[in-house]
Amino acid sequence: MKMLVCAAIFLSLYTACSPDTLPQNKIVSMDTTKVVKTNAEWKKELSPEQYRILREKGTEGAFTGIYWDNHANGIYKCAACKTDLFSSSEKFDSGCGWPSFTMPFDSSTCDYTRDKTYGMERTEVTCRTCGGHLGHVFDDGPPPTNQRYCINSGSLIFVKE
Numbered sequence: 001m002k003m004l005v006c007a008a009i010f011l012s013l014y015t016a017c018s019p020d021t022l023p024q025n026k027i028v029s030m031d032t033t034k035v036v037k038t039n040a041e042w043k044k045e046l047s048p049e050q051y052r053i054l055r056e057k058g059t060e061g062a063f064t065g066i067y068w069d070n071h072a073n074g075i076y077k078c079a080a081c082k083t084d085l086f087s088s089s090e091k092f093d094s095g096c097g098w099p100s101f102t103m104p105f106d107s108s109t110c111d112y113t114r115d116k117t118y119g120m121e122r123t124e125v126t127c128r129t130c131g132g133h134l135g136h137v138f139d140d141g142p143p144p145t146n147q148r149y150c151i152n153s154g155s156l157i158f159v160k161e
């Protein structure tokens, strides 16, 4: 009899705490703003140079990219996911041979990671939407931001205004 009462108490406690009666305070949401593709899919969509830079963190040679000397007005989009990343109004001639910007088009479009490869300590800049490698940011840019976003042309697509 005692066992039965215990079992009954246990059962009522158990059902009281079962997931059905818990408050729904843990809602798992999928982030639909991200673009996630397989390497095979990216390889199909991107040129070999774009793939090497964006997906394999490659770097184009200084003064070899198509945008370091581009002075037209417009928007630079991510070559992979087409997010607006940089504006010509923040582009400046840094003399480094890569397109250089004082700030991103929108602060929420880039992610930053400490990068200690090649014996240097740098801050890698990636596209927040697709995770594509863009380049690095340094704190030797012109005022007011004093930042130099040193970005590979190969990770960008320029859309003229």
Ligand SMILES: [Zn+2]
Pocket: 078, 079, 080, 081, 082, 083, 127, 128, 129, 130, 131, 132
């Ligand atoms: Zn992107």
